[in-house]
Amino acid sequence: MTGRPGETAECRPPVGRWNLWIGLGTLAFVALCLLVWFPRDIGSGFLQTNLTGRTVPGDSFFPILLVGLMVPLAALLILSQLGAKRGSGGEEVGRVTLGNLGFLGRALLLTAASLLVMNWTGPALVGLTNALGLTDFSGYRAASASFPFDVSGFFVGGTLMTCGFIRTTCHRLRKRHVLIAAAAVAVMILIFDGLLDNIQLPPNADL
Amino acid sequence: MDLFLQYVGLGVTSVFMGADGALQSLPALMVLVGVLVGILIGAVPGMSGPFAMAIALPILVSIFGYGNDALYPVLGCLLGIMKGATVGGAVPAILFKTPGTPDAFLTTLDGYPMARKGQGRKAIQTAHFASVMGDNFSDIVLFIAAPAIAVAVERILGLPEKSALIILSLCFMAAVVGRAPLKGLIGGLLGMFVSLVGSTMSGNGPRLTFGIPELGNGLPLTSAVLGVLVISEVLISIEEMHDARKVDAPPPTRPEMGPRLTWAERARMLPGILRSATIGTVIGALPGIGTTTAATLSYDTAKRRSKTPEAFGQGTPDGVVATEAANSAVSGANLIPVMSLGIPGNFAAVFIILAVETIGDFSFGPQVFQFTPIQEIEGFDTILNTNLVMAFGMFTMMVMANLFNWTLGGVLMGFLGHLVRIPKELMLPVILSVSLTAAYVQDGGYLGLLTAGAFALIGYALRRLRISILPFVIGFLLAPTLEGLVRGAFTASGGDALFLFKSPIAVGMLACSAFLLVRMVRQARGA
Numbered sequence: 222m223t224g225r226p227g228e229t230a231e232c233r234p235p236v237g238r239w240n241l242w243i244g245l246g247t248l249a250f251v252a253l254c255l256l257v258w259f260p261r262d263i264g265s266g267f268l269q270t271n272l273t274g275r276t277v278p279g280d281s282f283f284p285i286l287l288v289g290l291m292v293p294l295a296a297l298l299i300l301s302q303l304g305a306k307r308g309s310g311g312e313e314v315g316r317v318t319l320g321n322l323g324f325l326g327r328a329l330l331l332t333a334a335s336l337l338v339m340n341w342t343g344p345a346l347v348g349l350t351n352a353l354g355l356t357d358f359s360g361y362r363a364a365s366a367s368f369p370f371d372v373s374g375f376f377v378g379g380t381l382m383t384c385g386f387i388r389t390t391c392h393r394l395r396k397r398h399v400l401i402a403a404a405a406v407a408v409m410i411l412i413f414d415g416l417l418d419n420i421q422l423p424p425n426a427d428l
Numbered sequence: 429m430d431l432f433l434q435y436v437g438l439g440v441t442s443v444f445m446g447a448d449g450a451l452q453s454l455p456a457l458m459v460l461v462g463v464l465v466g467i468l469i470g471a472v473p474g475m476s477g478p479f480a481m482a483i484a485l486p487i488l489v490s491i492f493g494y495g496n497d498a499l500y501p502v503l504g505c506l507l508g509i510m511k512g513a514t515v516g517g518a519v520p521a522i523l524f525k526t527p528g529t530p531d532a533f534l535t536t537l538d539g540y541p542m543a544r545k546g547q548g549r550k551a552i553q554t555a556h557f558a559s560v561m562g563d564n565f566s567d568i569v570l571f572i573a574a575p576a577i578a579v580a581v582e583r584i585l586g587l588p589e590k591s592a593l594i595i596l597s598l599c600f601m602a603a604v605v606g607r608a609p610l611k612g613l614i615g616g617l618l619g620m621f622v623s624l625v626g627s628t629m630s631g632n633g634p635r636l637t638f639g640i641p642e643l644g645n646g647l648p649l650t651s652a653v654l655g656v657l658v659i660s661e662v663l664i665s666i667e668e669m670h671d672a673r674k675v676d677a678p679p680p681t682r683p684e685m686g687p688r689l690t691w692a693e694r695a696r697m698l699p700g701i702l703r704s705a706t707i708g709t710v711i712g713a714l715p716g717i718g719t720t721t722a723a724t725l726s727y728d729t730a731k732r733r734s735k736t737p738e739a740f741g742q743g744t745p746d747g748v749v750a751t752e753a754a755n756s757a758v759s760g761a762n763l764i765p766v767m768s769l770g771i772p773g774n775f776a777a778v779f780i781i782l783a784v785e786t787i788g789d790f791s792f793g794p795q796v797f798q799f800t801p802i803q804e805i806e807g808f809d810t811i812l813n814t815n816l817v818m819a820f821g822m823f824t825m826m827v828m829a830n831l832f833n834w835t836l837g838g839v840l841m842g843f844l845g846h847l848v849r850i851p852k853e854l855m856l857p858v859i860l861s862v863s864l865t866a867a868y869v870q871d872g873g874y875l876g877l878l879t880a881g882a883f884a885l886i887g888y889a890l891r892r893l894r895i896s897i898l899p900f901v902i903g904f905l906l907a908p909t910l911e912g913l914v915r916g917a918f919t920a921s922g923g924d925a926l927f928l929f930k931s932p933i934a935v936g937m938l939a940c941s942a943f944l945l946v947r948m949v950r951q952a953r954g955a
Contacts, residue, residue, distance in 0.1 A: 240611070243614070243893060264630075264632025265630055276923040278915045279630060280628060284635070287621050291618075294614050294617070297952070312608045313606065321667070321892060324670065325888065379865070383857050386666060386861075390669040390852075390853035402857070405858045409861070416491075426868065
């Protein structure tokens, strides 16, 4: 599942290390929470005194208990990995490879680019129709409740995103793939915008 | 007994009559829609009931909105999907050796050889009969066990015991799900921690928001769960397809369907169905143990008890009965901990809880099954436990879904073979777009989208690092309840640091948790 083509057992890092890193990372996260994050971002301490003089839990009570419980678990994970028998079953080890990060980066880039297209298409269409004298909107906000301006960005951006991911899974993009992506987005528009009230498709809820 | 029957009657009528006393058909219609969608989705390889429930929930909330009036249509549809998917998954498993849902994987062992022998119709009808019988059996157990457990829990367990119960459940789940229990438990705590972002308990403003005002109301629940469960899984599948070498497989050919299943053959299957449904129900009632375990255990038991064990794997209906009755029985039984304790045990239950928490005033837990005497006060209103009425309404919708599964399921199953041709490499990108749109629409714009994206990255990392997702999600959902219980128990004890160890039951539960932890460490060391 995680293996990438071309990788061999010899060139893989020792997979047991990943559990050590998870344990150490958890301990670092706990330290960061207790020393930096909680003091700055939680309004009251571990315990506080209420108006009747009783000692009651503060807002930090439960978060500190939670991260406190992470410490022995992380320590046990580290110790169990250090003392694990060679070749034994043990705790399953996973890993995140550079290939995985590359894929995530590409997916993130594709999604971000599609969202940008979603944001720009509507205003561009309004600008174009205004320039052609077909409409007289003061801007996209004024047109964002009128068809087709309200769904133009979602249609173009959504189709672009779907096509991008189809290109990833199929290793190529054919005309019928674009048609399928456009049809899928059109069906979403029909359901969300046509059949439902008070629903705003991207990017209209954030104008 | 009178009171019990009164509540049952009110529950049943509440599904068919609105608050104003007028007849309503919407909940029944949505159950039907859910069953149809579930059967269809179940028959598409790579899809599953929880997957469809995740995508359907934001859409349903967009359609029906919030409030108790929306609860029945939304829950009805989700329950229908959950039940329909248990039936649909068997068809491609039998005809093309391609299980529609992960639960149906073991059905290929005997279902596919049966189809190859020209008994495809008989195998499908066997799967349908066993599946619906198993589901019905577990529902009956649910209807009896959930109120009984809830009443017992409410009488026996106080705040410390309930806190210890949640801790034990989380430890149990981490121990049984996946092969990395220690990491699973850390994941569960992380899930709890993440759910605290933006929450507050003592009026000192929202916590852990990094000063971002949009997080002041907490993280959008549905988008978060959609991200961690669905989008992360889709991303991983897309990546695997990208990495895989493309092989153009020939389109699967439909085998000869052959004769029908006779009533005499159905009658002979009943003992096997009962045994497998019992195994599925017991497994399903335990949080964290899934359908695959139930089906495997049931298949092994059926094989061991059979007079012809060598026939298993060669195409015997007993094998199909063993897997289908067991994995379908899990779907009703996994609602036992949900309804009686408020603790979800699998992904389908997560979405049922999520729907309830998102939409109405109703919430699961032992308090639901309090049989408050029904009193009508003239000029005011009727005093009764509305949660209990809703619980019986939910049971009614489950019975309706079973009826639709019996009738429509049997008819539809014969036509589902074509769905195996839907290419996964086109379906997954479309699902990704639908999921992201649903997150945006449901949770008010880019906040929902960003939350879904952030949780998708968390889910991706957890899956890649072999950390079970289920404890993370359950921890995320249960944290507010656990925090309320722990704070209440601490305050009630007068600020005693050992507040969780004052009750023998709580100590017993924590001792069990410690035992599970020791077992996890031994497993981690490879002992």
